[in-house]
Amino acid sequence: MSSAVLQVEGLHKAFGGVQAVADVSFAVAAGEMLALIGPNGAGKSTCFNMLNGQLSPDAGIVRLEGRDIVGLRPRAIWRLGVGRTFQITATFASLSVRENVQMALYSHTGRLRSLLQRFGAAFRPEADALLEQVGMLDQAERVCGVLAYGDLKRVELAIALANQPRLLLMDEPTAGMAPKERVALMELTAQVARARNIAVLFTEHDMDVVFSQADRIIVLDRGQLIAGGTPEEVRSNPNVRAVYLGSVH
Amino acid sequence: MTLSSILIQLLNGLAAASSLFLVSAGLSLIFGVTRIVNFAHGSLYMLGLYGAYSLIELFGRTPLGFWSAVVLAALAVGLVGVLIELAVLRRIYRAPELFQLLATFAIVLIIKDIALFTWGAEDLVGPRAPGLSMAVEILGKRVPAYDLLLIVIGPLVLAAIWLLLTRTRWGALVRAATQDREMVGALGVDQAKLFTSVFFVGAVLAGLGGALQIPREPANLELDLAVIADAFVVTVVGGLGSIGGAFLAAVIIGVAKAFCIGIGSVTWFGVEISFSKLTLVVEFLIMALVLVVRPYGLLGKPQAAQRVAAEPAPPFTVPSWTFALVWLALLIVVPWVTDRYAAILLTDIVCFALFSVSLHFIMGPAGMVSFGHAAYFGIGAYAAGLLLKRVGLPMEAALLIAPLVAGAFAIVYGWFCVRLSGVYLAMLTLAFAQISWSIVFQWDSVTGGSNGVFGVWPSPWLADKTVYYYLALTLCGAGIAFLWRVMFSPFGYALRAGRDSPLRAEAIGIDLRRFQWAAFVLVGALAGLAGAVYAFSKGSISPSTISIAQSTDGLVMVLLGGVETLTGPVVGAAIFTWLRDVVARNTEFWRAVIGLVILLIVLLFPQGLVGGLKALAMRWRERHA
Numbered sequence: 001m002s003s004a005v006l007q008v009e010g011l012h013k014a015f016g017g018v019q020a021v022a023d024v025s026f027a028v029a030a031g032e033m034l035a036l037i038g039p040n041g042a043g044k045s046t047c048f049n050m051l052n053g054q055l056s057p058d059a060g061i062v063r064l065e066g067r068d069i070v071g072l073r074p075r076a077i078w079r080l081g082v083g084r085t086f087q088i089t090a091t092f093a094s095l096s097v098r099e100n101v102q103m104a105l106y107s108h109t110g111r112l113r114s115l116l117q118r119f120g121a122a123f124r125p126e127a128d129a130l131l132e133q134v135g136m137l138d139q140a141e142r143v144c145g146v147l148a149y150g151d152l153k154r155v156e157l158a159i160a161l162a163n164q165p166r167l168l169l170m171d172e173p174t175a176g177m178a179p180k181e182r183v184a185l186m187e188l189t190a191q192v193a194r195a196r197n198i199a200v201l202f203t204e205h206d207m208d209v210v211f212s213q214a215d216r217i218i219v220l221d222r223g224q225l226i227a228g229g230t231p232e233e234v235r236s237n238p239n240v241r242a243v244y245l246g247s248v249h
Numbered sequence: 250m251t252l253s254s255i256l257i258q259l260l261n262g263l264a265a266a267s268s269l270f271l272v273s274a275g276l277s278l279i280f281g282v283t284r285i286v287n288f289a290h291g292s293l294y295m296l297g298l299y300g301a302y303s304l305i306e307l308f309g310r311t312p313l314g315f316w317s318a319v320v321l322a323a324l325a326v327g328l329v330g331v332l333i334e335l336a337v338l339r340r341i342y343r344a345p346e347l348f349q350l351l352a353t354f355a356i357v358l359i360i361k362d363i364a365l366f367t368w369g370a371e372d373l374v375g376p377r378a379p380g381l382s383m384a385v386e387i388l389g390k391r392v393p394a395y396d397l398l399l400i401v402i403g404p405l406v407l408a409a410i411w412l413l414l415t416r417t418r419w420g421a422l423v424r425a426a427t428q429d430r431e432m433v434g435a436l437g438v439d440q441a442k443l444f445t446s447v448f449f450v451g452a453v454l455a456g457l458g459g460a461l462q463i464p465r466e467p468a469n470l471e472l473d474l475a476v477i478a479d480a481f482v483v484t485v486v487g488g489l490g491s492i493g494g495a496f497l498a499a500v501i502i503g504v505a506k507a508f509c510i511g512i513g514s515v516t517w518f519g520v521e522i523s524f525s526k527l528t529l530v531v532e533f534l535i536m537a538l539v540l541v542v543r544p545y546g547l548l549g550k551p552q553a554a555q556r557v558a559a560e561p562a563p564p565f566t567v568p569s570w571t572f573a574l575v576w577l578a579l580l581i582v583v584p585w586v587t588d589r590y591a592a593i594l595l596t597d598i599v600c601f602a603l604f605s606v607s608l609h610f611i612m613g614p615a616g617m618v619s620f621g622h623a624a625y626f627g628i629g630a631y632a633a634g635l636l637l638k639r640v641g642l643p644m645e646a647a648l649l650i651a652p653l654v655a656g657a658f659a660i661v662y663g664w665f666c667v668r669l670s671g672v673y674l675a676m677l678t679l680a681f682a683q684i685s686w687s688i689v690f691q692w693d694s695v696t697g698g699s700n701g702v703f704g705v706w707p708s709p710w711l712a713d714k715t716v717y718y719y720l721a722l723t724l725c726g727a728g729i730a731f732l733w734r735v736m737f738s739p740f741g742y743a744l745r746a747g748r749d750s751p752l753r754a755e756a757i758g759i760d761l762r763r764f765q766w767a768a769f770v771l772v773g774a775l776a777g778l779a780g781a782v783y784a785f786s787k788g789s790i791s792p793s794t795i796s797i798a799q800s801t802d803g804l805v806m807v808l809l810g811g812v813e814t815l816t817g818p819v820v821g822a823a824i825f826t827w828l829r830d831v832v833a834r835n836t837e838f839w840r841a842v843i844g845l846v847i848l849l850i851v852l853l854f855p856q857g858l859v860g861g862l863k864a865l866a867m868r869w870r871e872r873h874a
Binding site for chain 1: 734735737739740741743745746748749752753754755756757758760764
């Protein structure tokens with residue numbers, strides 16, 4: 001796959017004696033929504049944290065547009081064009097919604113070091129355009145600390161889009177949201193990803209979201225990939241059924 | 250050095266380590282369970298020492314009298330600990346760390362004045378331990394028998410604490426609470442009783458540590474801060490909350506210090522180096538090394554996350570131009586129409602205003618609590634004085650270079666500080682300030698030691714108090730205006746962002762440590778400017794400009810005004826400076842008064858005066874809307 005934005009080969013990670021992730025390989029293409037699913041403890045978060053620089057793998061290669069990013073810090077990976085949202089939202093609570101997005105824009109353009117300029121002045125239209133896209137423009141002046149959880153998720157998406165990423169990593173993007181909001185958020189993500197040709201990798205527990213929004217699905221169980229393919233293929237895969245419904249020996 | 254002298258220094262170090270371990274173990278135990286860093290732990294040690302002295306005088310200098318005095322003094326200090334817990338700390342377990350540290354510092358001030366009132370200002374030299382005053386001969390050198398006993402007591406107490414923690418129900422609760430205090434509360438354990446009992450045990454350990462030192466060192470009023478600084482270093486090196494770590498670190502530091510004293514002066518390449526004066530520097534080097542390799546100490550673990558989420562700080566409201574101009578006009582006119590005394594007091598106030606605004610910048614928007622901000626104020630003051638007197642620069646040049654010197658120190662100190670957060674950071678900043686203080690205090694030939702530097706007067710054109718006040722107002726005013734401007738700049742916002750969510754800051758490419766480091770240097774330089782201006786206004790500099798008390802004065806100013814407001818630190822500096830001036834003129838026990846004021850703020854006005862008034866005004870407006 002030459003068009004792969006993210007390419008993962010033979011990823012390994014063990015904690016003590018526990019093999020959390022073993023020989024995981026997959027790729028995500030531009031404009032594609034790839035869902036990483038699996039039961040609790042399957043190794044999804046470990047896998048994710050090795051891609052975004054929080055954890056370093058014991059073995060394996062992670063390539064972003066052909067470039068090996070293993071060993072880079074999260075902030076360096078962001079600079080290479082990877083946007084992130086967190087399982088538990090992480091925004092700047094004392095800053096307004098608009099300022100949160102402006103912060104990412106300032107950082108992207110390397111202009112945060114200025115001591116005398118007024119922060120609010122620059123990147124206003126750009127920030128508002130992003131907020132418009134995620135439907136948060138009407139709350140731009142509100143402080144993030146008082147927002148509803150679903151709205152924070154949208155703000156995170158706007159922040160993640162600020163550096164014009166090639167890849168979005170979304171860890172449980174809809175955790176803690178109402179069912180209706182979940183599908184809406186991921187529909188929005190899919191729409192943006194296709195329009196901007198961004199590759200999206202997300203983990204998710206809500207199977208309605210996964211099967212309605214993902215282009216492809218890969219399934220992790222006890223650290224190993226046990227299946228992969230289109231939603232239809234994965235749905236009918238006996239291994240996956242065994243993992244999720246309990247195997248019949 | 251011969252083998253025997255090495256052995257002697259080793260034994261000396263181990264003897265000193267025992268008391269250090271007792272205090273640090275108590276500090277660690279209390280921190281583990283209550284998450285409070287008890288600043289007053291050094292004061293409890295001091296009380297143990299004074300208490301043992303008085304009780305021995307009462308019981309008589311017999312073995313029975315001596316040992317019952319030591320034990321009773323330790324138990325009495327335990328009761329003082331219980332009293333402190335019940336009266337003050339119980340009310341602030343949910344308050345921000347900063348308030349807890351300040352409250353325990355207020356207790357330091359109050360205990361100091363109680364000790365001054367009870368035992369007077371003179372050092373009190375206790376008796377040798379009856380029956381143990383002889384020396385034992387080891388490898389041809391004489392070692393006091395009492396030191397050998399101390400060496401044994403340390404490990405014995407360690408074993409006793411270990412048994413208590415692993416073999417009793419109380420110990421199980423303490424260990425559980427150290428890991429997850431909220432879960433222990435949720436399981437129905439009476440936290441109040443547990444905390445009180447832990448405080449009792451911790452205080453007894455501190456009191457015992459002090460009481461056991463009675464044959465080795467005189468009781469004096471400086472012990473509280475000296476001991477707490479040592480204990481902070483030990484707990485940071487060993488790891489907060491780890492008793493074994495405290496023992497290990499106490500031994501390492503005790504022995505290293507003993508060797509420094511034992512080596513004495515050495516001439517290397519024609520330069521004479523006095524190791525006996527480098528004890529604090531060595532302590533610092535050990536700590537620095539450990540923190541770089543293991544940020545949570547030798548045997549410590551990263552702090553458990555607390556589930557109580559902090560409210561986001563509200564955005565600052567910027568005062569209007571008319572408001573600012575009216576105040577500026579008043580500041581210009583007042584000394585013109587009043588007496589010389591007003592100009593002197595106002596000069597003090599503008600210096601401390603810049604000091605407190607620079608502290609507010611680093612602890613508010615940047616979210617890094619500093620308990621050693623006086624380091625930069627004092628270094629600025631000393632740099633100004635020494636550049637004038639020792640280097641012979643003109644006063645104007647000294648005044649302008651001094652902030653750069655303070656900034657240079659902030660580069661070094663800040664490099665370490667930005668690696669830590671929370672209480673670890675607070676303790677490290679305090680340790681740096683204490684080290685700076687002791688270098689100034691001990692380096693007699695350059696800094697004038699305890700006497701300080703004299704004759705630091707401004708140039709003739711600035712000799713008039715009112716003229717000098719205008720210079721101070723200009724420089725400090727410009728410094729404050731600059732810092733306020735920076736708070737609203739992209740740089741200031743990046744610091745706030747990092748305070749709110751380090752995770753998100755990293756995820757959008759912000760190298761937070763670099764920003765925090767730069768902020769450290771910026772505020773260090775401006776605090777240095779405040780110190781330099783202050784030095785020339787007084788004409789002399791004493792080590793107190795760099796003391797822990799000066800650092801906490803800054804914190805009180807910020808909190809008095811309110812940390813969540815922009816102008817609060819200025820208002821706080823003005824009120825505090827004026828209040829101290831009035832109180833110090835009327836009573837010898839002004840420290841206790843300041844202590845009570847701090848407790849009052851922490852318990853009743855946690856948002857500070859400006860914050861409190863704003864909240865009141867808002868409520869009034871809502872009612873009448």
